[in-house]
Amino acid sequence: MKNWTLLQPSAIVGGLVLLLIVGAALVAGWLFPDDPMDMVGSPYLWPGQDATLPLGTDLMGRDLLAGVFHGARVSLLVGLSSAFIALLIGLAVGAASGFYRGRVDAVLSRITEFFQTVPAFLLAIILVAVLEPSVGTIVFALGVTSWTSIARLVRAEFLALREREFVRASVALGASDLHLIFRDILPNAWTPVIVSTALLVANAILSEAGLSFLGLGDPNLVSWGSMIGTGRDALRTGWYMTAIPGLAIMLTVLALNLLSDALHAALNPRLRRARGTGPVPS
Amino acid sequence: MTRQVLARLLQLVGVVLAIAVLNFGLLKLLPGDLVDVIASESGSVTAEYVAQLRQLYGLDRSVFQQLLAYVGQLAQGDLGFSFRFGEPVLGLVLDRLPATLALVGTALLVSVVAGVLLGIASARRPHGVVDAALSTLATLGYSAPMFWTALMLIVLFGVRLEWLPIAGLRDISAAYTGWRLVLDLAAHLVLPVLTLSIYYVAVYARLSRAALIETLGEDFIRTARAKGAREQRVIFRHGLRNALLPVVTMLGLQSSALLGGSVVVETVFAWPGLGQLSFEAIKSRDLPVLLAVLLFSAAFVVIANLLVDLALARLDPRIRTRAVKVPADNLSADHLAAVAKEAA
Numbered sequence: 001m002k003n004w005t006l007l008q009p010s011a012i013v014g015g016l017v018l019l020l021i022v023g024a025a026l027v028a029g030w031l032f033p034d035d036p037m038d039m040v041g042s043p044y045l046w047p048g049q050d051a052t053l054p055l056g057t058d059l060m061g062r063d064l065l066a067g068v069f070h071g072a073r074v075s076l077l078v079g080l081s082s083a084f085i086a087l088l089i090g091l092a093v094g095a096a097s098g099f100y101r102g103r104v105d106a107v108l109s110r111i112t113e114f115f116q117t118v119p120a121f122l123l124a125i126i127l128v129a130v131l132e133p134s135v136g137t138i139v140f141a142l143g144v145t146s147w148t149s150i151a152r153l154v155r156a157e158f159l160a161l162r163e164r165e166f167v168r169a170s171v172a173l174g175a176s177d178l179h180l181i182f183r184d185i186l187p188n189a190w191t192p193v194i195v196s197t198a199l200l201v202a203n204a205i206l207s208e209a210g211l212s213f214l215g216l217g218d219p220n221l222v223s224w225g226s227m228i229g230t231g232r233d234a235l236r237t238g239w240y241m242t243a244i245p246g247l248a249i250m251l252t253v254l255a256l257n258l259l260s261d262a263l264h265a266a267l268n269p270r271l272r273r274a275r276g277t278g279p280v281p282s
Numbered sequence: 283m284t285r286q287v288l289a290r291l292l293q294l295v296g297v298v299l300a301i302a303v304l305n306f307g308l309l310k311l312l313p314g315d316l317v318d319v320i321a322s323e324s325g326s327v328t329a330e331y332v333a334q335l336r337q338l339y340g341l342d343r344s345v346f347q348q349l350l351a352y353v354g355q356l357a358q359g360d361l362g363f364s365f366r367f368g369e370p371v372l373g374l375v376l377d378r379l380p381a382t383l384a385l386v387g388t389a390l391l392v393s394v395v396a397g398v399l400l401g402i403a404s405a406r407r408p409h410g411v412v413d414a415a416l417s418t419l420a421t422l423g424y425s426a427p428m429f430w431t432a433l434m435l436i437v438l439f440g441v442r443l444e445w446l447p448i449a450g451l452r453d454i455s456a457a458y459t460g461w462r463l464v465l466d467l468a469a470h471l472v473l474p475v476l477t478l479s480i481y482y483v484a485v486y487a488r489l490s491r492a493a494l495i496e497t498l499g500e501d502f503i504r505t506a507r508a509k510g511a512r513e514q515r516v517i518f519r520h521g522l523r524n525a526l527l528p529v530v531t532m533l534g535l536q537s538s539a540l541l542g543g544s545v546v547v548e549t550v551f552a553w554p555g556l557g558q559l560s561f562e563a564i565k566s567r568d569l570p571v572l573l574a575v576l577l578f579s580a581a582f583v584v585i586a587n588l589l590v591d592l593a594l595a596r597l598d599p600r601i602r603t604r605a606v607k608v609p610a611d612n613l614s615a616d617h618l619a620a621v622a623k624e625a626a
Contacts, residue, residue, distance in 0.1 A: 113293075114300050116535070117583045118576065121542030122560065126572045129564055130308050202425075209427045210546050214564060228430055232550075239437045246430035254425035261421075 011262030017255035021248075025076050028069035036066040036222045047240055058227070058241045059234045067222045068248050074223040075252060078139055079205040085143025086200055087193070090150025095181055097151070098158025105155075112151050120145040121207060128216045135218045138211060142204050153196055157189035191267045198260035202253045209249050224249050286595075290588040297580050299353070305573040306352050310345070361577070362570035366563060371574045374559065379578065381451060382555030385548070386540050388471060389478035390533065396479065397486025398529060402517060404487065405494035413491075420484035428543050432477040432550040439473060446472050449552040474551045478543055482536065489532055493525035500524075527598055534590035538583045 034040075040053065040063045047056040047064075055064040093112060097105040127141035161167060162185065170184050211217055212225025213232075224245040231241030343351075355362075361371040404413040440448035452458070452466045497503065498521050506520045541556075548557030556575050563571035 110296075114297060117297050117538060117587075118301065118580045119538045119542040119583070121539075122545060122572075122576055122579055125545065125560065125564060126308065126569075126576060129567055129572065130311055130569065206427050210429060213427075213429050213546065214549065214561060216564060225427075228427075228433070232433060235433060235437060236441055239434075239441075242430070242433050242437075246427065246434070249430065250422075250426045253427075254421065257421055257425055 008262055008265070010258040011266075014255040014258030014262065017251055018259065021072050021252050021255070022076065024069050025072040028066075028073055032063070032066035032069055034066070036070040037062060040066075046238070047244070055244055056240060058230055059238065060230070064227070064241065064244055067227050068224070068245060070222050071224040071227060071245060071248065072252075074135070074218070074221050075205045075208060075249070078135060078142065078208040078223075079201040081139045082142035082146070082204040082208075083197055083200040085139065086147040086204075087150055087197055088147075089144065090147035091154055091186075091193070093147065094151040094154025095158055095186065098155040099162060099177070099181055099185070101159070108151075109155075112148050115145065115148045118145075121210065124207060124211065125214065125216060128211060133211075133216045133218055135221065138208060138216075138218065141211075142207050146200060146203060146207075149196055150193060150200070153192055154189060157192065158185055161185045161188055195260050195264045195267065198256050198263065202256035202260070205249065205253055205256075286591050287588065290584065290591060294581060294584045294588075297584055298356075298577065301577050301580055302353050302356050303349065305577070306349050308573065309569060356577075361574040364563075364568055364571050366566040366568040366571065371570050374571060375556065375574045375578055378554060378556050378559045381553060382541075382544060382548070382557060385471070385474055385478070385553060385555060386537075386544055389475045389482065389544075390537075390540065392475055392479045393482035394486050394529065394533065397483045398490045398522075398526070400483065400487040401490030401494060401525075402522070404491040405498065406517070408491075408495055416487060420487055423480045423484040426480075428477055428481055429546040429550050431480055432473070432547055435473050435477060436550070448473060451554055474547050474553055477547050477550075478540065481543065482540065485532065485536065486529055490525055490529050493528045494521055497521045497524045523597060527594065530590055530593050530597065534583075534587040537586035538579070541579045541582065 041050060041057045043057055043059050047054065049056060053063055053065065055068065058064060058067075093108050097108040097112075124141040124145045127144070128137050131137040131141070167180060167184050170180055175184070208217070208223065209225030209228070212223045213229045215229065217223050217226045217229075227245035228242050231238070231245070234241055359372055361375070363369075364371050364374060367374055400416050404416050407413060436448045439446045447470050450470060452463065452470055456466070458466050494517075498517075503516060503520055506516050511520070544555065545557035545560050547553070548555050549561040552558065556578065560572055560575050562568075563575075
């Protein structure tokens, strides 16, 4: 593996932006100890009008900078946790499918196909609406609707790796299924999964913003999506209220996309052999 | 080919049944049942009356029997009653369906045509200026949340420049007819379609670029060039036909995401389709409406995939004659994305 390929400009930019956002999330409680939903100044202050409120205030006089910092927490928390859930489900389904093949694979593949057919965002909306919006239900809804890409990826890796000599050697030595799955195959299937996980986090952040925008966010927390939803009411007079949190989302997702691209490029030689451009075994 | 069509139709039945079961489960998850609602609305009711109502609505039967009854109702086109709109759900959904199909269909068409053209432009000189500019724009395009792009477009084209209408299907105050009406509809369609396309053009541009670069490296392209075919002909006649296969496959896979995206876009532009209907249903927690939208969307995705199968068979004779098993189903989104990235 050529590690230097990770040091390309896109990876550095993506990594730095992401570090900044993680930093913002970490120091939010310390820099802005007050509730970001509190009124701190007169409403409709444009960015730069008041030196103590550099990004201005929204139509209820809330500090936009405090909102952006606190919103980073929600976005990262929801993005990482729901990606983690999706990763767990996807790994379990994909590994079982690709390892056991046959009937297990047939059933699990039908289930995966079903979840690919149902519009994920719509299903997430319904789940959150039924379970009542909170960070927990949002994480759950986004997690259980976004695991299919990981499952298909892991399944394809398992199908290919299962036939490799080192796995057969292990079988000949009498290794148990669990040993084969966790010690032999899984460690070799990680790389493409990591690349997709970065995209998974990016998509979860976009979906969380969408849910909050539609009024299905956690009502007790300020998130970037809910800030845009509030700012929308003042779109004509104060479009900065919408533009600022949107830029925060865009930067975060962009950073994750750049990082995923860079990871992909760095791990490319292995990926090309494993997945290639040929058909994925059925 | 008929076997493939039959398989898809079977899948349609399976998906609809699975969604029926899922919907039923979600309805059961809600606290309280129909009788509780009626009882709370009418104020004072006796225990006997409640029991009578439960019997009337079949709520005293086993869960499995209730599920069967629910599926039976669906089969007869009874999708339930919306208390928010005071109408049967089926009529509501069918009323809103055309607007969504028009929006999603136009957006798909624009994204694919623009995406493929941009992909060709990039593939002619990989890593050239055009390619670099397009790939930067593409990355930006799918990093922005769709509803935010929509709002920014409204600020720019609706509020500042006042070029385009920003809400609704058509100008209700002006009673246009004929061509004026068509023009008015088209003007209202521009911003919602642009919003969806900004996101999806990127997908198709990346994909067709990668596929075309790969195809242009094949032997038959060298043969065509050796015969002295002109560059235009090599690209459009020989290369594109093969490069279109993954693009068409992606169309089917993306149809599901596109419907999800149209929920937020329709909400922002007050576009009277299924997405806006869902938004109104979310606000009043009108579950039957949401579940019906889910059912129709999934059916739409299966039908879109059937059309994709048919299109692939036309584009690629190998699928038609079944001489080679071309793994169309296995061109999964992630695999396609990997192909796209590998060539990038």
